[in-house]
Amino acid sequence: MSIPGVSLQSGRKGGVRIVDAVKMYGSQEAGVLAVDHCTFDVPAGEITVVVGPSGCGKTTLLNAIAGFHSLSSGSIYLDDEMLCGPGKLKAEPGPDRIVVFQNGALFPWKTNIENVAFGPMMQGVMSRKEAYEKARAMMADAGLRGIEDNYPGEISSGVRRRVEIVRALMTDPKILLLDEPYRALDSLTKSVMHEALLEIFYKNRVTIFFITHDLEEAIFLGHRVVIMTTRPCKPKKILDIDIPHPRDYSVLTTKRFREFMDETAAAVHEEATKAFAAGEKER
Amino acid sequence: MTGLAKWPLKAAAFITGEDFWRGIVAVTVFLIFWEIGSRSEALFGFSFPWVGQVPAPSAVLKEMYRLILEPSFWHSAYLSTARVLEGFFAAMLIGIPLGLAMAVSRTFYGISFPVFEVLRPIPPLAWVPAAIIFWPTQELSIAFVTFLGAFFTIVINVIGGAQSIDVRYFQAARSMGSSTFDVFRRIILPGVLPSIVVGATVGIGITWAVVVAAEMISGGGSAGSMGGAAGGGLGFFIWNSYVGGSYTQIVAGMISIGVAGYISSAILRKVGEWMTPWLAEG
Amino acid sequence: MSHPGGIASAAGNADGHVSTFALTMHRVLLWLQSPRPYLMFIGFALFLGFWYLSVEVWKLPRFAEMPGLTTVVSEWFSKNPTYGLSIFMEEYYLHIWVSTRRIAIAFFLATATGVPLGLFLGWSIRFKQYVFPVFELLRPVPPLAWVPLAIVMFHGSETPVIFLTFLASFYATALNTMLGVESIDVSYVRAASCLGAKRWQVFRHIVVPGALPFIFTGLQISVGVAWFSLVAGEMVSGQYGLGYVINTSYTMVRYPTIIIGMITLGIVGYVTSAAIRLLGDYMMQWRTRELALGGDR
Numbered sequence: 001m002s003i004p005g006v007s008l009q010s011g012r013k014g015g016v017r018i019v020d021a022v023k024m025y026g027s028q029e030a031g032v033l034a035v036d037h038c039t040f041d042v043p044a045g046e047i048t049v050v051v052g053p054s055g056c057g058k059t060t061l062l063n064a065i066a067g068f069h070s071l072s073s074g075s076i077y078l079d080d081e082m083l084c085g086p087g088k089l090k091a092e093p094g095p096d097r098i099v100v101f102q103n104g105a106l107f108p109w110k111t112n113i114e115n116v117a118f119g120p121m122m123q124g125v126m127s128r129k130e131a132y133e134k135a136r137a138m139m140a141d142a143g144l145r146g147i148e149d150n151y152p153g154e155i156s157s158g159v160r161r162r163v164e165i166v167r168a169l170m171t172d173p174k175i176l177l178l179d180e181p182y183r184a185l186d187s188l189t190k191s192v193m194h195e196a197l198l199e200i201f202y203k204n205r206v207t208i209f210f211i212t213h214d215l216e217e218a219i220f221l222g223h224r225v226v227i228m229t230t231r232p233c234k235p236k237k238i239l240d241i242d243i244p245h246p247r248d249y250s251v252l253t254t255k256r257f258r259e260f261m262d263e264t265a266a267a268v269h270e271e272a273t274k275a276f277a278a279g280e281k282e283r
Numbered sequence: 284m285t286g287l288a289k290w291p292l293k294a295a296a297f298i299t300g301e302d303f304w305r306g307i308v309a310v311t312v313f314l315i316f317w318e319i320g321s322r323s324e325a326l327f328g329f330s331f332p333w334v335g336q337v338p339a340p341s342a343v344l345k346e347m348y349r350l351i352l353e354p355s356f357w358h359s360a361y362l363s364t365a366r367v368l369e370g371f372f373a374a375m376l377i378g379i380p381l382g383l384a385m386a387v388s389r390t391f392y393g394i395s396f397p398v399f400e401v402l403r404p405i406p407p408l409a410w411v412p413a414a415i416i417f418w419p420t421q422e423l424s425i426a427f428v429t430f431l432g433a434f435f436t437i438v439i440n441v442i443g444g445a446q447s448i449d450v451r452y453f454q455a456a457r458s459m460g461s462s463t464f465d466v467f468r469r470i471i472l473p474g475v476l477p478s479i480v481v482g483a484t485v486g487i488g489i490t491w492a493v494v495v496a497a498e499m500i501s502g503g504g505s506a507g508s509m510g511g512a513a514g515g516g517l518g519f520f521i522w523n524s525y526v527g528g529s530y531t532q533i534v535a536g537m538i539s540i541g542v543a544g545y546i547s548s549a550i551l552r553k554v555g556e557w558m559t560p561w562l563a564e565g
Numbered sequence: 566m567s568h569p570g571g572i573a574s575a576a577g578n579a580d581g582h583v584s585t586f587a588l589t590m591h592r593v594l595l596w597l598q599s600p601r602p603y604l605m606f607i608g609f610a611l612f613l614g615f616w617y618l619s620v621e622v623w624k625l626p627r628f629a630e631m632p633g634l635t636t637v638v639s640e641w642f643s644k645n646p647t648y649g650l651s652i653f654m655e656e657y658y659l660h661i662w663v664s665t666r667r668i669a670i671a672f673f674l675a676t677a678t679g680v681p682l683g684l685f686l687g688w689s690i691r692f693k694q695y696v697f698p699v700f701e702l703l704r705p706v707p708p709l710a711w712v713p714l715a716i717v718m719f720h721g722s723e724t725p726v727i728f729l730t731f732l733a734s735f736y737a738t739a740l741n742t743m744l745g746v747e748s749i750d751v752s753y754v755r756a757a758s759c760l761g762a763k764r765w766q767v768f769r770h771i772v773v774p775g776a777l778p779f780i781f782t783g784l785q786i787s788v789g790v791a792w793f794s795l796v797a798g799e800m801v802s803g804q805y806g807l808g809y810v811i812n813t814s815y816t817m818v819r820y821p822t823i824i825i826g827m828i829t830l831g832i833v834g835y836v837t838s839a840a841i842r843l844l845g846d847y848m849m850q851w852r853t854r855e856l857a858l859g860g861d862r
Contacts, residue, residue: 068755093758105756109774109851118770119760151851171760305691306698313699333718393604398612404789404834405827406796409808412815412823416630492707496797499709500812518710525713533713541705548705 013079014096014174014207015044016065021074023060034060036232037074042175044079047201047208049218051268052228053275058211061233062177065209066099067091079174095119095171100178106152106164113139113148116163119171131170138166142200158189162196169200175207182217191249194221202246215268219260220251227267230275237267314340338531346531347538356520360539363516366422366494367547370429371487378434379479382441383471392442399438407432407493411500425497432493433486437479444478445471477562480555484548491544494518517543588854632821640821641828648819650810650826661833663805664795668837671727672791675734679787680780683742688772693743700739708733708794712801726798733794734787741783745776778852781845785838792834807833 023035034057042048052058063069065076065083067090075085083091098119106115116139117131126134139148142162152160161181168176182190194217201208212218218225219241227237243256251257318341319326320334330336350356385392407428414424452470461469498518517540524532556562596602613634619625620633640646644653651657686693686700708729715725753775757767799808807830814822846853 066755066759093755095759095761098759099755101752101756103750103752105750105752107753107756107771107774109777109849110770118757118762122757122763122766122770123761151854153851154854167760302694305694309695309699310702313702336717337714390600390604393601394608394611396608397605398608401609401831401835404792404838405831406793406834408793408797408800409811409827409830411800412811413631413827415815416820416823417627488705488707491705492709492793495707496709496801499712500797500800521710521713525716530714530717533717537706537710537714540707540710541703544705544707 013044014042015079016042016175016207016209017077018042018061018065019075019077019085021061021064021076022072023057023064023069024072033232035064035071036234038234040226040235040238042207042209043224044174044207045205046223047210047221048224048226049210049212049222050226050228051212051215051218051264052233053230053272054213056228056231056271056275057233058228059179062099062179062209062211064091065175066097066177067093095123096174097177098168098171098173100161100164100168100176100181102180102183104152104157104160104164104181106160106167108152111149111151112144112155112163115152116167116170119167123171135166135170138170139163142166142196156189158185158193161185161193165197165200169204169206173206175209178208178210180211180213183212183214190217195248197221198245198247215261215264216252219257219264220247225260225264227264228271230271230278236271237264239264336530338534342531343534343538346535350532350535350539356539359515359517359520360543363494363498363518363540364543364547366425366429366498366516367487367490369426370494371433371483371490373426373430374433374437374486374490375479375483377430378437378482379441382438383445383475385438386442386445386475387471399435403435407489408496408500411497425494428497429490429493432489433483436486436489437482440478440482440485441475444475444481447478448474473559476559477555480551480559484551484555487547487551488544491540491547495521495540498522630820632824637821637824637828641825648814648822650822657829660805660807660810661829664799664807665833665837667723667727667730667795667806668788668791671730671795672734672788675731675738675787675791676784679735679738680742683739683780683783684746684768684772684776686739686743687746687776688768700736704736709797709801712798716802722802722804725802726795729798730791730795734791737787737790738780738783741786742776742780745779745783746772748779749775777845777849781841781849784841784845788837788841789834792830792837796830 018041019039021035021038023033025032025034036057038061050058050061060069064071065078067083070090071084072089073086076083076091077085078097082088106112107118110118113132113135116135117128120126120131120134121128136148139145142165144159144163144166147155147159147163152163155163164181165176182193185193197208198221200206208221210218210221222241223245225239225241226235227239228234229236239260241260243251243254243260317334317337318339320331321337321339321342323335324330381395385395410428410431411424414427415421418424418427448470452474453466456466456470494516495518498516499522517536521533521536521540524530524536617634619628620631621635640648641651642653643651646654649656650660682696686697711729711732712725715728719725719728749772753771754767757771762770795806796808796811799806800812807826811823811826811830814820814826
């Protein structure tokens with residue numbers, strides 16, 4: 001069954017539509033409701049950022065899109081095709097939806113270039129030689145020349161994150177799913193990472209679904225910001241950020257930016273206080 | 284729901300889970316193969332290699348039933364258990380403080396650890412003759428060797444545990460004005476407790492292995508080389524069964540030791556969990 | 566754009582690559598400059614000194630019949646040993662060889678069966694549900710308790726001893742391998758699935774290399790356990806071998822030889838364990854380098 005899509009209009013790929021998603025962990029009586037009838041769109045070719053207090057269930061949504069968790073009910077569509085829904089509650093993980101993890105998942109036992117070339121080689125779409133050539137080119141493009149033969153353990157965590165993103169892009173994904181990828185980095189490195197991510201986005205126009213609890217990061221990066229309630233999560237407020245792209249860090253001091261911050265800060269703070277009162281555990 | 288009231292529920296959940304039934308299936312299949320294998324001579328006219336010589340589970344079961352009613356068997360079990368506990372507690376009593384000292388003082392560690400590491404690869408049983416020469420009674424030499432078995436494991440685990448205590452706990456305690464003794468009692472001891480439990484659980488397994496070996500060597504082995512009647516125990520019991528040609532008794536003895544070893548490990552693990560409530564999953 | 570290589574490139578040659586050898590040498594140098602070698606020396610001096618003094622000088626009561634340090638050392642290095650065993654005697658090396666050979670066979674078999682079993686136990690929950698209970702059922706029986714049964718089951722005197730050793734080693738290896746697989750961060754498996762890897766590819770590229778550190782720790786434990794069982798087996802029913810040497814030295818009242826046997830066991834045991842550790846370090850270059858760059862500990 002197809003639903004008039006979020007992608008058809010823009011002609012780009014990677015649009016995700018979440019319809020009435022519900023996720024309950026555990027049994028009916030003693031379970032934990034993580035996602036409570038969530039419905040929202042992730043437009044193709046744009047950056048959508050989901051903000052919410054820790055433990056609210058946003059990672060569960062990301063995992064459902066990626067295919068790591070099943071939904072209890074509801075459905076998710078990618079480019080008008082059903083990823084999961086009634087009759088098929090769990091999507092299959094695939095190279096069209098690649099995840100970049102919080103603590104990084106570059107394989108420590110492979111060199112950087114082996115990591116980057118991993119996707120196409122596993123899928124069999126490229127020979128080893130072709131995959132390495134493309135990997136080298138993409139790494140050079142991202143300013144990562146010279147570390148191809150090092151192991152991830154030998155480079156700094158910021159650089160590791162960038163290599164991981166290049167690895168994700170090698171397979172030409174429709175949508176990139178980022179789960180608080182810059183959470184563990186210091187704020188100086190973070191700002192470099194943000195500009196690097198935007199650079200990649202402008203080149204590739206891949207759809208990006210980004211989870212964070214940092215409001216400033218969300219408004220800076222996103223075309224659209226979805227503010228979630230505390231667990232169980234549900235969109236509380238959806239904002240279309242009309243600050244024009246391409247953006248750089250001068251945007252942070254503009255009046256429009258401050259207006260958005262004011263508009264969202266109260267909502268986010270309210271949810272954060274609720275989460276604190278409920279004694280949410282850090283994940 | 285209190286912790287105790289949860290047990291029947293947990294037990295019920297476990298028994299009805301697929302975990303349990305698949306395990307039962309596997310064990311049953313195993314027992315069937317064993318039974319067929321031991322009877323292969325009678326059933327097929329030729330005996331399977333290896334398994335063909337082993338007494339059948341049905342015969343072993345009968346033997347176990349008989350043994351449970353015999354007081355001499357329980358006496359042997361008692362002797363072995365006593366030896367295990369002696370050696371084990373001695374190892375804990377000496378090993379834990381030693382390990383803590385080594386973890387706390389870099390100098391002490393630097394002096395003693397290399398010697399410790401050099402002695403560690405020598406298998407405990409290799410110490411038996413030296414122990415017999417040194418200690419006045421046979422019982423003490425067995426106890427010493429048993430002690431050695433668990434000692435090394437416990438010390439290594441204690442050191443590892445103490446070293447992995449996050450340094451920030453110390454800093455927090457100091458900034459709140461704790462004395463050195465307080466730090467020891469409230470940071471180091473609880474921090475090391477999980478590792479002690481691990482070391483103890485592994486150590487007691489080793490202790491059983493050593494006791495059984497020592498009993499066998501004392502009672503049997505190359506012409507009863509260790510001299511004198513060793514005074515029984517389950518290891519001696521097994522060896523005796525072999526010498527006497529009663530194969531079912533051998534297997535029955537093995538099972539008894541296995542059960543005893545398992546029970547002691549399980550008890551230790553439960554005690555360990557009780558002593559470290561903060562580790563239980565929420 | 567500043568150079569992305571970080572520490573590794575700063576310390577290394579033009580293309581940013583530091584050899585593992587150089588890193589190891591660096592660590593050795595640090596060690597030599599610390600107080601540790603000297604403390605180590607003090608420790609050994611105290612230990613050996615006590616042994617020497619208690620037996621030969623003070624003649625403490627308990628130590629009366631113990632062979633003294635000088636006796637053992639002179640015997641061990643003598644060209645014409647009183648009791649027949651020294652580093653110059655061929656028989657000495659024969660015993661070492663026999664024991665080592667048994668260990669090698671048992672260990673090799675245990676690794677060849679234990680590692681694959683452990684990998685499957687960790688990887689497939691269904692497999693574990695069926696196999697693990699049987700595995701756990703047999704485990705609590707100590708190695709030496711198997712001796713009589715092994716003698717009954719297998720023919721000859723060599724096979725039971727090797728079987729014992731194999732059994733103990735097998736359990737240690739399989740268990741540690743299983744734990745290794747189970748402790749792999751699930752993010753790696755998920756990342757691989759995302760990137761399009763099929764299940765067997767995940768197994769080959771993620772599970773096996775990811776479990777390798779645990780496997781090697783398990784192998785070191787396994788070799789230690791193997792020596793333990795081997796010596797027990799040799800003392801009870803063997804001919805030749807270091808366990809046998811220690812046993813017979815006692816019955817034939819050749820006390821210094823007992824100590825020589827013990828020391829030799831310690832050395833050989835340590836060497837085998839270290840060899841495995843070095844092999845592991847070599848195979849897991851990525852880890853060695855990560856640890857070296859991360860500093861001590």
